[in-house]
Amino acid sequence: MTIFITATVVASPYSFAGTRHSEQRHVNDAFKKDFGRKVYLEKKLPKASIEDVYVIHFIIDGVNLETFNQALAGGRLPNIRRMFFEEGAVFKSGLSLFPSTSSTVYQSYATGLWPGHAGIPHIQRFDRNRLKLVDYLTVSDYDTINSDQINLRTLMNPKIADLNTPSNIFELLSGHPTAAVYSPFNKGAAKIAPSVPLRAFWAAYISGDEARVDQLAFAEINKLYGDNLEDIPRYSLVGLYSSDINGHRYGPASKEVFEILTQFDLYLAEFEKLLAKRGIHEKTYIVVSADHGMHSTGKLFRLRKALEAKGIHVKPNNPKDKGYTLVAADRGVSSTHLYVKHNDGFSPIQNASIIEKHPTLWGEKIDLKDIILKMDASELLIVRNGDRKARIFGREGKTADVECYTVNYVDYCSYNFDELLGDPLGYSSAENLRQFLDKEPHSTFEWRAKTAELEYPDLIMAIGTMFEDGRAGDMFLTVRDGYGFKKIKAGGHGGPKIEDMRTPFMIRGPKIPRGEACVIRPVDLFPMMTKWFGIDVPSKNHDGVDPFAKHEPEDKIAVKLSALESLLEKYPPISKMIGVQDFVLTKVYPLIDPKDFDAIAKKAWDELGRRHELSKKLKAALDNMNKQKLRDDAPKVVDPDYLDDHISIVSRALERTRAGMVELEDILIILKSCKSIDSVACQGI
Numbered sequence: 307m308t309i310f311i312t313a314t315v316v317a318s319p320y321s322f323a324g325t326r327h328s329e330q331r332h333v334n335d336a337f338k339k340d341f342g343r344k345v346y347l348e349k350k351l352p353k354a355s356i357e358d359v360y361v362i363h364f365i366i367d368g369v370n371l372e373t374f375n376q377a378l379a380g381g382r383l384p385n386i387r388r389m390f391f392e393e394g395a396v397f398k399s400g401l402s403l404f405p406s407t408s409s410t411v412y413q414s415y416a417t418g419l420w421p422g423h424a425g426i427p428h429i430q431r432f433d434r435n436r437l438k439l440v441d442y443l444t445v446s447d448y449d450t451i452n453s454d455q456i457n458l459r460t461l462m463n464p465k466i467a468d469l470n471t472p473s474n475i476f477e478l479l480s481g482h483p484t485a486a487v488y489s490p491f492n493k494g495a496a497k498i499a500p501s502v503p504l505r506a507f508w509a510a511y512i513s514g515d516e517a518r519v520d521q522l523a524f525a526e527i528n529k530l531y532g533d534n535l536e537d538i539p540r541y542s543l544v545g546l547y548s549s550d551i552n553g554h555r556y557g558p559a560s561k562e563v564f565e566i567l568t569q570f571d572l573y574l575a576e577f578e579k580l581l582a583k584r585g586i587h588e589k590t591y592i593v594v595s596a597d598h599g600m601h602s603t604g605k606l607f608r609l610r611k612a613l614e615a616k617g618i619h620v621k622p623n624n625p626k627d628k629g630y631t632l633v634a635a636d637r638g639v640s641s642t643h644l645y646v647k648h649n650d651g652f653s654p655i656q657n658a659s660i661i662e663k664h665p666t667l668w669g670e671k672i673d674l675k676d677i678i679l680k681m682d683a684s685e686l687l688i689v690r691n692g693d694r695k696a697r698i699f700g701r702e703g704k705t706a707d708v709e710c711y712t713v714n715y716v717d718y719c720s721y722n723f724d725e726l727l728g729d730p731l732g733y734s735s736a737e738n739l740r741q742f743l744d745k746e747p748h749s750t751f752e753w754r755a756k757t758a759e760l761e762y763p764d765l766i767m768a769i770g771t772m773f774e775d776g777r778a779g780d781m782f783l784t785v786r787d788g789y790g791f792k793k794i795k796a797g798g799h800g801g802p803k804i805e806d807m808r809t810p811f812m813i814r815g816p817k818i819p820r821g822e823a824c825v826i827r828p829v830d831l832f833p834m835m836t837k838w839f840g841i842d843v844p845s846k847n848h849d850g851v852d853p854f855a856k857h858e859p860e861d862k863i864a865v866k867l868s869a870l871e872s873l874l875e876k877y878p879p880i881s882k883m884i885g886v887q888d889f890v891l892t893k894v895y896p897l898i899d900p901k902d903f904d905a906i907a908k909k910a911w912d913e914l915g916r917r918h919e920l921s922k923k924l925k926a927a928l929d930n931m932n933k934q935k936l937r938d939d940a941p942k943v944v945d946p947d948y949l950d951d952h953i954s955i956v957s958r959a960l961e962r963t964r965a966g967m968v969e970l971e972d973i974l975i976i977l978k979s980c981k982s983i984d985s986v987a988c989q990g991i
């Protein structure tokens with residue numbers, strides 16, 4: 307990835323005054339004048355009180371699990387073997403997330419959020435309000451990944467109900483030294499190193515000295531950790547790109563990638579010595595992971611061209627051409643997302659069937675999914691079907707629905723494939739998944755555990771969350787083996803399959819149990835780190851869960867409540883329903899045992915209370931934003947650049963919450979009245 311010219315050129319404007327180095331501030335101000343975005347609201351935090359520990363996270367970018375294991379088996383990684391396999395914890399299934407790119411995954415390590423909860427859907431997005439492409443990898447938008455980051459979980463937490471509450475790990479460590487070293491995501495980092503990454507850019511793209519990129523990163527680390535003891539970063543997020551550059555250039559299991567891993571192993575041992583010398587070795591947690599894996603590619607998918615040949619007006623580079631009906635954010639990886647124009651312009655589509663009647667330049671209506679899935683390179687088309695719903699189309703007509711619900715801040719999602727047409731993800735052939743393919747929603751943690759080793763690891767939750775903030779496109783397209791967009795490369799990533807999705811993941815540190823651990827998602831690092839630092843963060847503010855915690859079986863009552871919500875959603879509210887009794891008899895009774903009615907009703911009542919409180923808070927937040935939009939003298943609650951964007955995110959969240967309340971009220975009426983179908987109460991509904 308060509309991150310070096312751009313993403314780390316200057317300190318984030320969100321850095322906290324006082325912790326920023328002065329020379330960096332100078333560069334920053336000068337740069338901001340020309341290119342930088344004006345950031346209106348800088349939320350300041352008091353200095354956090356934390357445990358006396360250090361965390362450093364090395365991301366060996368783009369190394370898949372197989373390549374890593376080969377290097378290990380070949381004896382190339384003796385220091386890693388000792389430090390982690392003997393003295394730390396190594397995860398059997400380190401997971402990336404879909405879309406498997408640096409932007410989406412680096413942010414999730416630092417925020418604990420799925421991309422669709424963090425406003426960072428891919429390496430590029432289309433701004434639906436301003437109608438322009440936002441690219442996280444160009445000079446003009448270099449810092450947008452940081453200003454883009456929002457937190458949908460804090461928005462849905464009634465105690466906060468805000469998208470911009472500082473909540474990533476850099477922000478939570480406010481007042482302490484922290485560092486982002488060659489990390490595109492650095493919102494809130496006290497130090498961004500290097501301030502101008504020209505030498506790495508030169509090494510990677512001009513002189514062809516790929517290994518030098520990591521050497522420069524370690525030079526920065528040696529500087530940071532050789533500094534005054536009180537200036538050593540409590541948390542460092544380190545991007546090591548040499549492996550990714552070589553993987554793209556020479557292939558994911560090339561000797562050039564192995565050489566980078568050997569180099570990393572040696573540097574790591576040196577770094578460990580430095581920690582000992584500084585007297586902080588016993589207080590330091592070291593995390594090694596990749597952001598995503600990689601697979602061999604080499605064939606080019608000219609999606610734009612193929613769409614244009616069918617008469618579809620795809621957004622061209624010429625800004626004067628405004629007649630387009632489709633936007634492809636297809637910058638050079640093995641997945642892309644597309645935005646579809648419809649009656650409401652480019653607002654997020656709420657129904658997947660919209661893509662079946664797409665206008666062409668020749669005045670016809672065509673079915674986008676048929677056209678796209680007939681292209682040789684296409685594999686899966688994942689179409690938005692609501693904020694938390696998607697329809698997956700595979701080849702040969704295979705179709706499935708993903709639907710998600712939340713009970714007490716835990717996500718429950720169902721995967722429901724068409725039995726006649728076939729299962730696009732092939733999950734039905736996995737023995738251990740049988741009981742979860744009963745058409746009912748199941749907990750996010752079950753999906754994590756049960757799909758980690760399948761062909762499409764952990765895809766259900768990625769799909770169930772990716773459309774929620776509305777910043778992602780209306781469709782994600784993944785490609786068949788060997789294909790990539792925009793440019794021919796030897797290796798690619800960005801897709802949902804096992805080579806991109808499984809990564810090395812290991813940790814050592816004061817409180818880490820030794821031995822093999824099970825499975826970890828990128829979002830799961832965040833709650834571990836906050837625990838190490840002793841920062842109290844409510845689990846409702848992020849998507850992760852401590853991977854060392856005992857795996858509790860899912861809450862069966864919450865599963866049933868989600869199943870009921872899913873059912874009620876597909877019918878008119880009972881106040882407008884004809885034949886409620888019949889509905890209960892034929893639809894509810896087969897789903898729920900009447901002996902569970904009271905327990906589910908109790909849960910539904912609690913959930914209704916939460917949503918009631920949330921809807922009031924969301925309404926107030928929306929009112930304040932609308933005031934800011936309409937009146938000059940109103941308080942500025944949101945960065946004006948993001949005002950329209952936030953208004954649409956919060957409006958949809960409010961709508962969703964209110965719709966869910968109607969369903970919960972109906973669920974309560976049914977559960978309270980119809981324990982016996984012949985009761986007077988049930989007949990009286």
Ligand SMILES: [Zn+2]
Nearest residue numbers: 307368550554
């Ligand atoms: Zn890459």
